[in-house]
Amino acid sequence: MFSGRKVIPQLFLSTFQQSTNVSTHNVPFLKIPGPKRIPFIGMLNDVMHLGKPAELHQRISKYHDTYGDIFRLQIGAQQAVFLRDPDLMRKTFQVEGTFPKHPLPESWTYFNKKFGYQRGLFFMDGKDWLQARQIFNKPLLKDFIWMEPPIRNVCEAKVVDIEKMSDQHTAFEGIESFLYKWSVEVVLSVMLGKSFEQCQASSEFRELVQQFSRVVYDIFKHSAELMNIPPTIADRLNVQAWQQFERVVPETIRLASEIIEFGIQHKHSNDGLLDLMTQKLEKSLMMRIFIDFIIAAGDTTAFATVWALHLLASDRKVQERVRQNVNDSNSLECTAIKGVVRETLRLYPVAPFVGRFIENDTVFDNYTVPKDTLVLLSLYSSGRDERFFSDPEQFNPYRWDRSIAKTSSSTTTAAASLPFALGARSCIGQKIAQLQMHYLLSMILTKFDMSIPEKQRQQQIKPILKMITVPNMPVQVIFKSI
């Protein structure tokens, strides 16, 4: 499905080629509705239009309610269009071209430029990106069965840790950092295959992994703090978050190099991704890609799982039903658990705005959108739209079960929830993330009853944006052995 070069069925291609053609009947770009820019106030427009960065998803939802499924907004000098309709969202990927271009976090691009850092897949473009990306599509997205045993082993070890660390009555301490370390370990297990377990036997390696998870978490924390201030200003004013960011990035790279060196020296098997990478890539590129895998994996999977645990612990009825299904299926990947993950990412898409710079002038919903416009998919809004999902605020993992959906009158529009994006530049770690979440959640459900402490039940946990969608306060879950 995700081959390096975008494959679009011929029939489809001809229809969208027609609709991409810009004709005189189309409505000009500037007629797309949206909040109007006030002349002469420059950046203040952005502050007024976008509101608090942490609440951007809500602001954009309001604009969609006012202006419709497509609206226009100028952000700085960049023209942007937001989409909430599944057909328009899909079209964005159909017209993305051979080398799709997406927006990058400003703090990172500034940092990379300042220190001359070259980065992994997410930051690469053009032919270099495609060449590197093609190496990973098959083993990570298509023929991925080989990843199952290492990922399962890491998840099993984590469930043992939960058992040891949980006192049965009070909330689990530091669930975020615990899951962060888990996602770092999962990526390392994919890199090193069976050798990962042998490496884990060494206290030196375990210490490196511990430190590494901590600094990767710090990167997330400081880059989220920098969301509120342009990096040039943060740097010039020597803001503390910027100082910390500059400190932790080289530390991450140093630790990652040590981990890889350790892995290469202690490797006894050829079943990990590292083998393929050492064969196909020169060392510095391999390091860049490896480090970016971990950075991309850490916060996304950890927070997606925090949300899933919160949803299951908050709804004991659903939790019990899914537990029953997991037990009956005797599998770590039954339909119900897959539904839990899809439903979690529908309600809390980790990346709430996926974007593409449009390669050519393109027609969206009769409007002509000029090339180089930034088209953003409003995934938070589309995932909670009642036209696409009946009872959209309800956590219902069974809405994704086709055999149940067929017999009910409810609506589930899968194309309105695209948490991993689509097309040639979609998430390369999608399968890793899904496998690890399916496994860990299934294992937890069979071993523990989950609940929310009384105090937290009275507070309402809300999603806020800190680069990704995170809870506005630490999530608390009590794990009680069954």
Ligand code: HEM
């Ligand atoms: C729940 C977990 C995750 C979610 C929701 C997620 C989401 C996404 C999305 C939406 C994109 C596309 C961004 C765009 O097109 O602009 C992306 C790209 C990417 N993801 Fe993930 N991701 C997750 C986990 C992971 C993991 C475990 C890895 C580890 C390998 C990973 C590595 C990457 C990389 C390297 C890219 C850039 C791909 C490229 O540009 O070719 N992600 N992710």
